[in-house]
Amino acid sequence: MSKKQFKSKILHGFLHDPSALLGSMILVVFILAAIFAPWITPQDPYDLTKVSLEHFLTPPIWMDGGVSPYLLGTDDQGRCILSTIIYGCRTSLIVATGVVLIAGSFGILIGLLSGYYGGLLDAVSMRVADTFYSFSTTLWAILFLGIFQGGSIIVVIIAICIAGWVKYGRTMRGSVLEIKDSAYIMAAKATGASDFRLLFKHLLPNAMPPIFVIIAVDLAVVIMLEATLSFLGVGVPLTEPSLGMMVAIGKNYVYAGMWWMIIFPGTALVLLVVGINLFSDWLREELNPKIER
């Protein structure tokens, strides 16, 4: 099968898989909303001149006591819930992209080098990876942020990367080990290609497919983790919008029957994650030659 045929087969499979299509549509809507947030939201919830305490804890607009333009109601600070959700998704997507970029590049590099060179480098880096992985990304992030007492979105990204690179490193290493003895790599070696050329021109692109699945899965995992950290109060600072923090605020009013403060941000979070998971499920099956379709 040529490269072109392979590409068109993947595209065909994608267009004929309703759940993959649905997933990517959800994702596109969220990304567009996040990018154009300042233009589509009724209110900038973190601009203090726009928020008035006059309308706080109002219910959605279709219920008794609902106030225009607060479509989904307001929270205890008078912030529009719909606007905060859209800005919160922006935070989620920024953190997820940041983690995938930083943890991904670091992990891929480590995996590539230790898979190719083996020996001491491989032994040491994989033991370190085991240590980080066995404590779990979530636990590392909670400990790191808790002890450092938060700070900013960047600190949250770094906290998630501490153990987040391991998945990429291990997958890349396995992938490199599988292909490094294949004929075309031998041939490249025989032509006298430098190590650098071998690593980045021949091994890296061919070892990437499993990494794509990891990236897709990781986006969803990181979005949930950021929300969890913010829910626990160790994530993004109070001055930044976050879906997790919205649920935490809503939980304070859970016995007051103000369900909209929990359900709306919660639904947005789950929709975003489901969208990514639908897409990554499809990708995983598509790239796994062992499953008959």
Add this chain to the structure above:
Amino acid sequence: MGTYIVKRFIQGVVVLLAASMICFGIFQYSGDPALNMVGQYATFQEINEVRESLGLDKPVYIQYGKWLVNALQGNFGVSYRSRVPALGLILERFPATFELVSIAVFMAFCIGVSLGVVVALKPNALVNRIIMAGSLGGISIPTFLIGTVLIMIFAAYLEVLPAFGRGDTIQIGFWRTGLLTVSGWKHLILPATTLVMYQLAVLLRLTRAGMREVLTEDYIKTAWSKGLAPKTVIFKHALRNVLIPVVTITGLQFGELIAFSLITETIFQWPGMGNLLLTSIYETDQSVIVTYIMIAAVIIISANIIVDILYAVINPKVRYE
């Protein structure tokens, strides 16, 4: 096997040392516990006295050395906040966490694996498609949201289940159990359900994926064509091989499980170790944090070793040299 376990044990000790060193390293950059203890209106002299009494005026390597020598004798220091030994404080809360986690894991494993097998056998049946959609929900709804929504529905609206604490407990020796009272079980339902969801969905999906791969293998086709009973083919030939990665991943996710139980305990004010850790983090209670990390590491490392042994039991091909 024996040498292998010894090797893993030594590795575990190295991990413990590394983790404790990292902790002390990070503490240098975190808030000052002495400042936290005396409050913001204390004079410099008062702060320095507290610092001296905790040994915080010494350089970090001396602090670490002192801690290590004491820890080797089973003395993990005193909680800055409540002035009782940190180890005792945490171990006292161990039963609560253990009961919650073990019940959740047991349920997740039984339900997850059996549903996974059922779904893999007839992937296109309507019921199974619904189960798969549900499992997608299970991995897409974060633990904190499940817990909050459960509280909203069952505690705030329906008012049928308690949302906070552990209920009535009974003390048996050093173990305080909530499993012997009706109120204890009632209090367990919501947190255990919260903790089960994610694990269940992951196990279900792993089992299903594994079964789908294994069922296409030649040896399964041979087993069918030999005319073996479906029960034998599915459970003895297929599932046994599928369980190998499932058990490994369960073991590897033990750290994740501890993290999720921490979140669950916080939401439901469950008086366990995780809840204590988060409170200690807010209060910069360093000796409790370090002790917790040491205990968590011991649990995770032993879980990994146990999984390796189970691995050899399930898969006779595995030999540890």
